[in-house]
Amino acid sequence: MQNSVLSHTEMKIAREEDIFLVRRKARDLAKERGFDTFAIAALTTACSELARNAFVHGGGGEAVIEELDDGERVGIRVVFRDQGPGIADIERALAGGYSTARSLGLGLSGTRRLVDEFSLDSSPERGTRITIVKWTRF
Amino acid sequence: MSKSAIPILRVGKNLLTTIHVDLHDRIADAFQAELLLAIEKTGAAGLIIDISGLEEVDTYVARVLADTARMAKLMGTRSVLVGMRPEVAATLVRMGYAMSGVETALDVDQGLSLLAGEALS
Numbered sequence: 001m002q003n004s005v006l007s008h009t010e011m012k013i014a015r016e017e018d019i020f021l022v023r024r025k026a027r028d029l030a031k032e033r034g035f036d037t038f039a040i041a042a043l044t045t046a047c048s049e050l051a052r053n054a055f056v057h058g059g060g061g062e063a064v065i066e067e068l069d070d071g072e073r074v075g076i077r078v079v080f081r082d083q084g085p086g087i088a089d090i091e092r093a094l095a096g097g098y099s100t101a102r103s104l105g106l107g108l109s110g111t112r113r114l115v116d117e118f119s120l121d122s123s124p125e126r127g128t129r130i131t132i133v134k135w136t137r138f
Numbered sequence: 139m140s141k142s143a144i145p146i147l148r149v150g151k152n153l154l155t156t157i158h159v160d161l162h163d164r165i166a167d168a169f170q171a172e173l174l175l176a177i178e179k180t181g182a183a184g185l186i187i188d189i190s191g192l193e194e195v196d197t198y199v200a201r202v203l204a205d206t207a208r209m210a211k212l213m214g215t216r217s218v219l220v221g222m223r224p225e226v227a228a229t230l231v232r233m234g235y236a237m238s239g240v241e242t243a244l245d246v247d248q249g250l251s252l253l254a255g256e257a258l259s
Binding site: 016017019020023027037038040041042044045048049052107109110111113114 | 160162163164193194195196197198223224225226228229232233234235
């Protein structure tokens with residue numbers, strides 16, 4: 001079944017404070033939609049990791065936050081886009097232990113474990129685009 | 139008024155700090171410096187870091203907290219991280235970041251008991 005989009009919010013990630021604004025928006029939506037505290041913490045922490053990733057490694061970018069309905073449940077999808085240099089070795093980055101200047105090397109591999117859907121597209125030409133989805137559980 | 143605006147209180151021989159704000163880069167650096175200077179000034183035996191007010195802790199904040207405990211330890215002060223919420227603990231472990239090497243307790247009272255060397259009931 002096709003997901004319908006219930007709301008759409010675009011936010012820029014240009015300053016460090018924007019990381020918290022993106023996270024707060026995701027938290028507010030998840031709370032309104034009745035996510036439990038564990039799902040909220042997982043989603044908002046994933047947003048923190050990916051927004052920081054875009055800010056630190058991508059030189060800033062944007063986050064698009066959408067509420068989805070797949071006919072049975074509601075979800076929150078967040079797309080993070082940046083025009084940075086891209087991720088040189090995606091497989092290694094997703095496997096974990098990929099150490100960069102200001103991250104623990106757990107960012108991407110750890111974040112993937114927090115959400116229900118995760119996809120990544122990155123190249124030096126296009127920059128990096130990471131999409132996550134978290135669904136409500138019943 | 140401290141630059142980080144995070145309060146540091148003296149409780150007996152120990153220091154207690156309660157984090158209730160988003161720890162971004164600038165605040166994190168100021169907070170660490172203020173704590174270490176407070177330890178030097180007071181000669182605190184122990185340090186309790188209360189994070190019960192934090193609804194999420196990402197790997198950046200987790201690293202700042204673990205680093206702060208390590209810095210205090212290098213100076214000779216024992217740190218205990220207290221009050222981590224269930225969903226925060228679950229999230230950090232799922233991400234593969236269990237903050238190993240950092241002493242923890244359920245709440246401020248149990249943290250103080252731990253520092254005092256009392257058996258936890």
